[in-house]
Amino acid sequence: MLEIAILGLLSESPMHGYELRKRLSSLLGAFRAFSYGSLYPSLRRLQEAGWIDEAAPLEEPAGGFATRSRRGKRVYRLTAEGKEHFAALLAEVGPEAYDDEGFGTRLAFFAQTRADVRLQILEGRKQRITEQADGLRASLARTRERMDRYTLQLQEHGLESADREVRWLAELIETERRGPGSAP
Incomplete structure (x- = not known):
């Protein structure tokens, strides 16, 4: 999922590693830390x-901004092949798109994802969370x-959170089915 996140951010604009790390943290959540130890090997x-x-x-793009800083930081940008690969990644739907990390990353780039793929991901996530909630209910x-x-309060809190996410996903699915321009 880090690959999708990096390619997605670079599809917006070129940036250096430190800026990428900051954007990844803000995009995917403040509690998810990205180390340079995982970012740079991925890059x-x-x-x-x-x-x-x-x-x-010192390349000067159309906007007149230098793409390399004065301190010589490496500035990364998406290639044409990278744009195609990113689009292909966004079109893939599978179990990794429904888990916690995968879903959050995919959701962050839903604006660039086809409507039919968005709907499949939302429905898959809803099914996964519904199954987890049902399992927790049975265990309780x-x-x-x-x-x-x-422990009981912790389990009940988990169940309430799962039920709340299922309701939220149902609303998103309904909005997707209504089509473009629908208010969430």
Whole structure:
């Protein structure tokens, strides 16, 4: 999912590693830390694959802004092949698009995702969370009497959170089905 996030951010504009890390943290949540130890190897792999490259030093794009800082930071940008690869990644739907990390990343780029794919991802996520909530409900029914009050409260909080997410997903799905321009 880090690959999708990096390519998605670079599709918006070229940026250097530190800026990418800051944007990844703000995009995917303040509690999800990205280390340089995972970011830079990912950037290297994307570069080796030909999906990103480094902007030439002191290159002046149309907006008149230099793409390399005065301190010589490497500025990464998406290549044409990278744009195609990013579009292909956004079109893929599978179990990784429904899990916590994958769903959050995919949701962050829904504006660039086809409507039919968005709907599949939302429905898959809703099914996954509904199954988790049903499992938690069944577990609570079997073990409620044996739990201390704190564990019980934690389990009930988890169930309430899952139920709230299912309702939210149902609203998003309904909005998607109504089509473009629908208010959420």
